[in-house]
Amino acid sequence: xxxxxxxxxxxxxxxxxxxxxxxxxxxxxxxxxxxxxxxxxxxxxxxxxxxxxxxxxxxxxxxxxxxxxxxxxxxxxxxxxxxxxxxxxxxxxxxxxxxxxxxxxxxxxxxxxxxxxxxxxxxxxxxxxxxxxxxxxxxxxxxxxxxxxxxxxxxxxxxxxxxxxxxxxxxxxxxxxxxxxxxxxxxxxxxxxxxxxxxxxxxxxxxxxxxxxxxxxxxxxxxxxxxxxxxxxxxxxx
Ligand SMILES: C[S@@+](CC[C@H](N)C(=O)[O-])C[C@H]1O[C@@H](n2cnc3c(N)ncnc32)[C@H](O)[C@@H]1O
Numbered sequence: 001x002x003x004x005x006x007x008x009x010x011x012x013x014x015x016x017x018x019x020x021x022x023x024x025x026x027x028x029x030x031x032x033x034x035x036x037x038x039x040x041x042x043x044x045x046x047x048x049x050x051x052x053x054x055x056x057x058x059x060x061x062x063x064x065x066x067x068x069x070x071x072x073x074x075x076x077x078x079x080x081x082x083x084x085x086x087x088x089x090x091x092x093x094x095x096x097x098x099x100x101x102x103x104x105x106x107x108x109x110x111x112x113x114x115x116x117x118x119x120x121x122x123x124x125x126x127x128x129x130x131x132x133x134x135x136x137x138x139x140x141x142x143x144x145x146x147x148x149x150x151x152x153x154x155x156x157x158x159x160x161x162x163x164x165x166x167x168x169x170x171x172x173x174x175x176x177x178x179x180x181x182x183x184x185x186x187x188x189x190x191x192x193x194x195x196x197x198x199x200x201x202x203x204x205x206x207x208x209x210x211x212x213x214x215x216x217x218x219x220x221x222x223x224x225x226x227x228x229x230x231x232x233x234x235x236x237x238x
Pocket of ligand 1: 038
């Protein structure tokens with residue numbers, strides 16, 4: 001599918017990830033800070049080490065790895081809509097307290113992921129949802145009272161500088177590399193467009209508060225992703 005078609009029908013996103021799953025770990029390894037930043041988001045959740053955690057849109061398990069490194073005794077379940085991404089995650093070595101399953105982040109009950117969870121990490125997921133508000137409503141319901149959610153996500157709408165930097169990096173590095181390694185997919189052009197269209201930091205924080213989340217706060221990353229990738233942290237009221 002072309003990037004604009006994926007933007008128009010985001011239910012297709014997991015199918016696109018099926019096509020690039022075999023290259024996903026290689027490409028993200030070229031992104032300085034990718035794994036470190038996922039760990040920062042996991043740490044910023046401030047959970048107890050034995051927490052029950054949902055890794056929503058877990059992909060090949062890179063965000064799951066960040067969670068288990070941060071919370072070594074946690075019970076972690078990874079859910080993703082892409083069969084191929086989940087197949088890659090399952091091939092990796094994880095403790096038996098970690099499990100993976102295919103499921104739709106827009107239907108957490110149907111995915112058997114209704115919780116209650118002490119924490120939910122959604123790394124590079126919320127931007128791809130066909131209905132962000134519906135997804136947020138479900139996440140709030142699936143958190144235990146006092147539970148913490150972290151959206152690890154790009155957000156560049158608030159600043160012309162970060163938007164320009166993002167477009168420059170995406171057009172000069174991410175899209176050409178993505179095309180060279182996965183010629184059958186337009187997912188990397190979709191990535192650029194979806195980031196530009198996603199909420200700014202203030203708008204996303206307001207959206208979270210409107211849904212009833214409390215303690216909403218945002219922290220960013222370092223390097224070229226400062227002001228571009230963020231941890232949006234919020235709680236379900238106790
Ligand atoms: C950019 S990857 C992020 C993977 C992982 N969290 C990480 O940080 O490396 C986004 C993932 O979201 C998944 N995804 C997109 N829409 C989804 C949906 N509606 N339900 C479940 N997974 C979805 C894709 O299949 C893909 O694996």
